[in-house]
Amino acid sequence: MKKLGALLLASLVLLSGCATLSKDECITADWYSIGYEDGANGYPSTRIASHREACAKHGVTPDLRAYQDGHDEGLLGFCTERNGFNRALGGYQYNGICPPSLEPEFLDGYEAGRQIYTVRSEISSLESEQRSNESEIDRIDEVLIEKEAALFATGTPEDQRRVIYEEIAQLKERKGELTQRNQELIRKLAEAQARLRVLEERYSYY
Incomplete structure (x- = not known):
């Protein structure tokens, strides 16, 4: 240590x-x-x-x-309890500078703030992934429209149709994976937000 x-x-x-x-x-x-x-x-x-x-x-x-x-x-x-809490909320990494007489009080606040910061970071990460997935789903939908139009176009050669059909199948598979993942993310977000509410209420005296 x-x-x-x-x-x-x-x-x-x-x-x-x-x-x-x-x-x-x-x-x-x-x-x-x-x-x-x-x-x-x-x-x-x-x-x-x-x-x-x-x-x-x-x-x-x-x-x-x-x-x-x-x-x-x-x-x-x-090295106060309240400052430890506020610093942790901002992502501050404690480096052990508080003297022994002040450190326990500082760490009490720091640990409380760190718990909230960790859950908030988790929520932010989940939301970011969800937005990214939704953007990719939108792009896939746009490509699917183009691919399906080409698939059923009268001038598309048969060999090209087979290629397009495979591409459409792969896109739909990917879209299904993203949709399933987003459903999982919604559940995880709800759980994390519930934990955050509990923590914010528990440490509301700061």
């Missing part, structure tokens, strides 16, 4: 990039405030490494103590 946490923190530092601060921001930096903002926004304290890299080219060295003090203060506002 500790190794995983370390990897997550390292990834965040890499993703944050080196241009975290501009030249003017480096020169006029209030490192306590910068630390506070990073903590309040859920960045790990290791983000100062990116600030150090951004400011080194301008001859500015961060005040580590001031930054850390600000970061600790910022975490007090970040």
Whole structure:
């Protein structure tokens, strides 16, 4: 678990990039405030490494103590139960930055929000698949009209009719699969929406 946490923190530092601060921001930096903002926004304290890299080219060295003090203060506002809930609703991936004294409360909210986020994501995925299937069914219907017109056209050669007939059979088979899948999706959507209503009611106090 500790190794995983370390990897997550390292990834965040890499993703944050080196241009975290501009030249003017480096020169006029209030490192306590910068630390506070990073903590309040859920960045790990290791983000100062990116600030150090951004400011080194301008001859500015961060005040580590001031930054850390600000970061600790910022975490007090970040690591709350309500913020954990709201962050999870937005898909935030917790990286273990809350101190032990605040983490249990944060995780209570985070877990509640995560449950809702997971079900909402499931619903979104099911709805997206349903729309995609319906679009494909519409396209198949359009092609079937064209194929059937060609099949019964007086000028269509017999060998061509056999090819078209097979194509029509395949299209109808595909349409049947999509229709059956959409019926399954309707059932799954109803179940997921019911679960979502239960969760939203259960955690309505947030």
